Amino acid sequence: MAGAPADGTRGAGARAAAVGPRPRRGALRRRGVGQPVRLQHGARHRARACTRAGRAVPRVGQGRAVCPGPTARAAWGRARPRARAARRADARRRDACPARLSALAGRARPRRRAAHRRAPGRDARHRGPRAGGGLRGGGGRVPRRTRRLTGAVVDLARVRTFLRRWCDTEVALDRLEVSHLTVGPDGLQRVLYEGPGPGGQVLRLVAQRVAPADGRRLEAELNRDYRRSRAPAAPGFVQPAIYAPELELLFQVFPADRRLGALARAADGRAVATALEAALAVRTGGARLASVAVHVVRYKPARKCLFRYDLTWAGGAAPNRPGVVYAKVARREKFERTRDILARLRAAADPLFFELPEPLGTVPELCMELFSPVAGVPLSALFAADNFPALCQRVAAGLHQLHALPIDIGRERRASENAARVAASASEFAALLPAERPRIAALGRTLRARLSAMPSSPSRLGLIHGDFHGDNVVVDGTGLGLVDLESCATGDPADDVGSMWAQLTWLGCKAGAVASTAGRDAFLEAYLRRTDGEAAARVPLHAAMHCFLYAYQCLRHPRRRGRDEHARALLVTCEGILAHGLL
Structure with missing residues (x-):
């Protein structure tokens, strides 16, 4: 040349x-x-x-x-x-390599050999949804990018291999497991991995789907903001945010969270001590803290985190100095909406049938609410107890009293919102259980149609818990407590009744052959005995809706045993209610 x-x-x-x-x-x-x-x-x-x-x-x-x-x-x-x-x-x-089933497509990933039959040029990319191959049925074939992402998220071997170059040898990556899945219209969006971490801690990693064009930028921004917060280094890892371009995943090591900017400070006992002293000063008289032990109770990535702080006071213990404080960190808009709910509920009726947490203050700069613990064990943990039906009757009485409180929270939940919730869950549900795709789609359509056709009756609306089930009811001897009240709103009381009924049905599915419906039946009978016929007529539809939603929730926790069987059993119950009502 x-x-x-x-x-x-x-x-x-x-x-x-x-x-x-x-x-x-x-x-x-x-x-x-x-x-x-x-x-x-x-x-x-x-x-x-x-x-x-x-x-x-x-x-x-x-x-x-x-x-x-x-x-x-x-x-x-x-x-x-x-x-x-x-x-x-x-x-x-x-x-x-052993074929790994895709969580979305329910089939092994396609072999590489087939991809070489045609050059993947621009023309091949835009031939429509069937161009990439995948699962037939429902909405057509799963796009190639979704299948690739699914394999990257669910295939723990690839995730562990990538992370090894970024962590210490003390991090037991071989014991890292998928704890929770979040699914979106284009496939898996977010995965929470959990496993044993350094020093006996629980290692939490969030993997989020991020396009290559944004991955490096977000990684740099997260690491920069984390350094500016002066939070301790991510335990066991070189940096808190790591982008894997070959997996198209952005990993965030707890407490790094792009949506919860204050989480890193809230998870650091030394950094949060000053904020706790100021928030509790009215109660403690300005006492100083010697140390704060931090425990993560529940973490929902990008949404909220519940902490338990064990406090040691410099001047020693005293009646006005709490030894244990619970704190919830949420996004700014949710914090502003829910920060006063506890105080308003406690002021509305005293005494309540349920014991509620006592509000202890807020830390606005951290979007944090502080409240006291409620002693007891979850009602759902007592499913096999001999007195479980009697407990369920008392729970029904307490729920009816809660519904009668004359409080306007300032937020309303109507049937149209529930219909939208079913619609959003149906597509994600079908993606996680593709073998039941037609059945799920049919149930979703039926539920949306009936919820949308339900007449709006403002006179029937009242205070509802919004997330009422056996994990949020605690039992302490003869006392009952109620926690997690952030979803309180003005709505249909049948929503709470249907939620509890559906969760008691789910508990029966998990109990297997020894399951009894005595507790579920006792709860429903005790509540309906205190309400009128019109309210009772709306309970079956809400029970069917929550059976559908709980079936979807079963599949979002891969470590739970029998999750597919439980989901199918709840679908059968949902179909039975829609066809015959609550018998």
Whole structure:
């Protein structure tokens, strides 16, 4: 080639003779004389590959390579056997690995060999949803990008392999497991991994789907903001935010959380001590804290985190100095909406049938609410107890009293909101249980239609808990407590009744053959005995809705045993209620 250096390296003249612009990501870059070049998408793909050694390749039009010369054809002839051998070796390596089922598609990931039958040019990308292959049925085939992401998230081996280069040897990555899944319209959006961490702590990692164009930027922003917060280093990891371009995942090591900016400070006992002293000063008389032990009770990525703080006071224990304080950190808008709910509920009726947490103050800069613990064990943990039916009757009486409180929270939940909730869950539910896709879609349509047709009766609306089930009711001897009141709103009391009924049904599914419906029946009978016929007539539809939603929730926790069977059993119950009511 004219202008080429004698030693065979590529000079400016050779670069000027290159066909078309620089190859995009995925195309082979030019590496020297005699190396085949895969041209870009569309028509350039059809030109195959050529070489820039010896003779320039003429071109016609913008970026279209035509009529490769004899040198190029000879180079391509030598390169084809090498490329074919590389593809076969790649296929053998993939076939040697055990096939892993995709959580979305419910089938093994496609073998690499099939992907080489056609060059993945621009034309192939835009042939529609069936272009990438995948699962048939329902909404067509699953897009190729979704299948690739699914394998990256669920395939723990790949996740562990990537993370090893970023963590200490003390981190037991081999024991890292998927704790919770969040699904969106395009597939898995977020995964919470949990496992044993350094120093006996629980390691929490959140993997979020992020496109390559944004991954590095978000990684840098998160690491910069974390350093500015002066929070302790992420336990066991080089940095709190790590982007894996090959997996298209952004990993955040707890307490790093892009949506909960104050979480890192709230999780640091030394950093949060000053804020706790100021928030509790009215109660403690300005006492100073000697130490704060931090325990994470529950963490929902990007939404909220519940802490338990064990406090040691410098002047020793005293009646006005709490030894244990619970704190909830939420996003700013939710904090502003829920910060006064506890105080208003406690002031509305005294005494309440349920014992409620006592509000202890707020820390606005951390979006944190402080409240006292409520002694007891969850009602759901007593499902097999002999007095469980009697407990459920008392729970029904307390719920009826709560519904009668004359409080306007300032937020209303109508049937249309429940219908939208069912619609959002139905598509995600079907993605997690594709074998039941038609059944789930049919139930979702029926529930939405009936909820939308339910007459709006403002006179029947009242205070509701919004998330009433056996995990939020605690039992302490003869006393009952109620926690997690952030979802309180003005709504249909049948919503709470249906939620509890559905969760008691779920507990029966988990108990198996020894399950009894005595507690569920006792709860429903005790509540309906205290209400009118019109309210009772709305309970079955809400019970069916919550059976559907609990079935979906079963699948979002992969570590739970029998989750598929429980989901199907709840679907059967939902169908029975819609067909015959609560018998």
